Amino acid sequence: QVQLVESGGGLVQAGGSLRLSCAASGRPVMGWFRQAPGKEREFVATISRSGGSIYYADSVKGRFTISRDNAKNTVYLQMNSLKPEDTAVYYCAARIGSFFDSSSSYPKSTRDYDYWGQGTQVTVSS
Numbered sequence: 125q126v127q128l129v130e131s132g133g134g135l136v137q138a139g140g141s142l143r144l145s146c147a148a149s150g151r152p153v154m155g156w157f158r159q160a161p162g163k164e165r166e167f168v169a170t171i172s173r174s175g176g177s178i179y180y181a182d183s184v185k186g187r188f189t190i191s192r193d194n195a196k197n198t199v200y201l202q203m204n205s206l207k208p209e210d211t212a213v214y215y216c217a218a219r220i221g222s223f224f225d226s227s228s229s230y231p232k233s234t235r236d237y238d239y240w241g242q243g244t245q246v247t248v249s250s
Contacts, residue, residue, distance in 0.1 A: 126152055126218045126239040133214060133244030136206055140248070144201040146216030146241055153219035154199040155237055156190060158212035158246075165215065167232040171199060172223040179230045184210075206248045213243040 132144040148154065155170040169180045169190035178190055189202040199216060217237035224230060231237065 126150055126220070128216050128218060128239055128241035130214070130216050130241040130244045133246045135247045135249065138206060138208055138248055138250050140206050141202070141204045142206065142246060143203070144214055144216070144244060144246075146199045146201075148197050148199065148216075148218055150218075151194055151197065152239075153221070153223050153231060154190075154192060155217045155219065155231060156199075156201045156214060157217060157234065158210075158214045159243075160212040163212075165234055168214070169201065170223075170231055177223055177230065179232070181232075203246070206246075208248045208250045210246060211248050212246060214246050215243045216241040 127149045129147045136142050151173050156168040157165050158168050159165040167181050171178050171190045175192050187205045192199045218239040219231050219237045
């Protein structure tokens with residue numbers, strides 16, 4: 125059982141920054157997803173156990189940075205140059221299995237993750 129506790133959401137103006145944190149029990153593969161009202165939950169970023177493999181959705185590449193501090197069992201999502209379209213509830217997720225699947229794909233589907241945080245609201249005003 126992996127417990128995830130998120131923090132760091134809030135209201136920010138367009139162009140601003142926020143950092144989300146997710147404290148996890150253990151050292152699983154971690155990902156961030158987001159869900160805007162009326163939309164499906166979508167992949168944002170993922171990071172392997174060592175932090176050596178990282179992938180981003182195209183929509184956030186160059187603006188968001190995922191990282192982890194394994195000494196603190198915490199994963200971060202630094203979000204810069206925020207846009208109103210980044211407004212969503214952000215969820216961290218944990219994957220118990222290996223980072224890459226049998227087809228060498230990284231985990232980018234909600235089905236690839238086993239545990240979920242409670243979600244934290246990020247609102248970007250224009």
